[in-house]
Amino acid sequence: MTVRAVILGLVGALAIAGLGYLNDSILELTMLVGNHMPISVFGMLLILAVGVNPVLFLLRRRWRFRPSELAVIVALMLVTCSIPSSGLMRTFSQTLVVPIHMRRTATGWQKTQALSYVPREMLPAGGEDVEEVVDAFRIGADHNKRPIALSDVPWSAWRTPLAFWIPLILLMAVGVVCLALIVHPQWSRHERLRYPIAAFATTLMNQESGRGIGPVFRSRLFWIGLAVVLVIRTVNGIHAWYPGSLEIPLLFDFTMIQQTWTSIGNAPGWEYSFQPRLFLMVVGFAYFLASDVGLSLGLSNIVVVPVLVILVESGVDVSSTHYVGTGLVNWMLFGSYVGVTVMIAYTGRRYYLDVVRQGLGFRKGEAERYSVWAFRVLVLAFAGMVFILVNIGLGWPIALLAVGLTLLLFLVMARINAESGLFFCHPRWQAIGVLTGLMGAAAMGPKAIAIVGVFCAVMTIDPRECMMPFIVNSLKMTSDLKVRASRIGPAAIGTFALGLAVAVPVVLWANYNFGMPAWDDWANRRAPKLPIDEVARSVGRLDSTGQLDESLSYGPLERFAHIEPDKRFLWGLGVGFALVIACSFLRLRHSWWPLHPVMFLAWHTWPLRMFGYSFLLGWAIKSVLTKFGTRAAYDKGKTLMIGVIAGDILAGLLFMAVGAIYYGATGKVPEKYFILPN
Secondary structure, rough: OOHEEEEEHHHHHHHHHHHHHHHHHHHOOOOOHHHHOHHHHHHHHHHHHHHHHHHHHOOOHHHOOOOHHHHHHHHHHHHHHOOOOOOOOOOHHHHHHHHHHHHOOOOHHHHHHHHOOOOOHHHHHOOOOHHHHHHHHHHOOOOOOOOOOOOOHHHHHHHHHHHHHHHHHHHHHHHHHHHHHHHHHHHHHHOOOOOOHHHHHHHHHHHOOOOEEEEEEHHHHHHHHHHOOOOHHEEEEEHHHHOOOOOOOOOOOOOHHHHOOOHHHHHOHHHHHHOOOOOOOHHHHHHHOOOHHHHHHHHHHHHHHHOOOOOOOHHOOOEEEEEHHHHHHHHHHHHHHHHHHHHHHHOOOOHHHHHHHHHHHHHOOOOOOOHHHHHHHHHHHHHHHHHHHHHHHOOOOHHHHHHHHHHHHHHHHHHHHHHHHHOOOOOOOOOOHHHHHHOOOOHHOHHHHHHHHHHHHHHHHHHHOOOHHHHHHHHHHHHHHHOOOOHHHHHHHHHHHHHHHHHHHHHHHHHHHHOOOOHHHHHHHOOOOOOHHHHHHHHHHHHHOOOOHHHHHHHOOOOHOOOOOOHHHHHHHHHHHHHHHHHHHHHHOOOOOOOOHHHHHHHOOOHHHHHHHHHHHHHHHHHHHHOOOHHHHHHHHHHHHHHHHHHHHHHHHHHHHHHHHHHHHHHHOOOOOOOOOO
């Protein structure tokens, strides 16, 4: 870890943390992060590898950035990608302010006093409807005047909630980094997972002595793939600005099939299976996946539609409340996550037991020393998060479960990313939905539902940019290039803390200066109201059955004596768990088994509705070349696909730059053109 690599990585990380919200929510440009394949970070890597390094090499060879330095720069930038947008700040402030405004007109909330169950420490101004806190946040400053100063933000109203949330967020980041350090040796060395994103980045970083540019950039096929994709994106981007111009179609509509198969309309989301979308970056990544992974991701959303049709026609309720996580499909996905967690523990049982024994007993073993210390710090971070939640009135058993389920979600998302390369992933379940399904509203109680609901709305409501997949890829890249993981872990925690210190004031200033982004209905209305709606529904049901007062009187352990699991929760949990365990067993025992458990972790989710056919196309291209081509042809295909991925990244950077220049020159929001789903 050289000084210049650390400095450049920190500058990039803080730029992402500080500019990400402005880029995404205010300028409405191609997302700076957007998912676990951030265009900003890997675009910077392309610029350094293709543009900067050759110049430095010509000036003086030793000035060129070494692969290990590039890996450190990318790793530090990836750390803060979880902060500025969907990972945290896109919904953070709205989740705390918007419910105070909504209470004015929400008669159901007023009748049940739903917002009163949220502790005052979690909300600005203690949850009071203060005009300069709530209305100024929603509307923003008068734009006929100069932008507000940072001191004009009502910091006195935010002091208490920030004192609650920032330590909780930092402890969660520490826990995630420690969890990644624990699983890293097992996943990267013992199980040899593919890490497609890390492998792509490492390919761009590779160098040869005596040459100023890496081997992949000297291949004609790389530049052909890049040029073709860049032309397609440029043509379609111009079409977005000027609709009368040429467009190269990447979306195809076959929804007319419903005219002959009418019952298909009963399956939620059926139309996406008959509207193939091609995302060229995804086609490129699919080429690098194991055949069973690519096929499973490609077929997942195709297979789920007839399954849902059969369930609906059999009288099974497959409706859900989506991001809150209640409903048969949501709970089935949770069961699949539990199944994968069991398989993770089973396959790495010897290593993880060694880590725990050393961590608890301070005795020698074969586990990496940094993993042992990561386990000890993880225990302390876990205890700290539980303490903070208990301190505002959440019973300690439910606090343990809420924090544990959140870490489980992050762990499995990282596993999906490391094994399949699925860089846009939604679990579609939340800890609040799981606990409500497991315990029932009476056993949970309105206050616990409120606390855990708001906790989930801040931490996991849209985890497409959650931290752990970024960290596991960073550890893989740096370890492969001989940078010690024991250094990357502490550096990641420090970088995250600095990024958070930059992002919070920038985002609050932007909120009170520009108001809430008019285009973002998800962040402005839907996400903030989900947890309070759940409280209102629960209070209404308990009050109507005469259980409300009794529920409020239960002690922390007494609640578990009154649990009433939802039968759909038990069925969903059981089916999802069984599918993953059975598929994992067949995959381990039989080489001919064609499917991977990732199918049951991602089906019926928004990302696979978008990406399914692209994965299928990439798998088909790879299968044809593998079966009918030579090894040389397959290797040439890899180089071409790296160029395809790079072309999409470069196109994203291009439209970010054009949009920013247009906004700066005109003061108007540019036309939207997204390389990947927003």
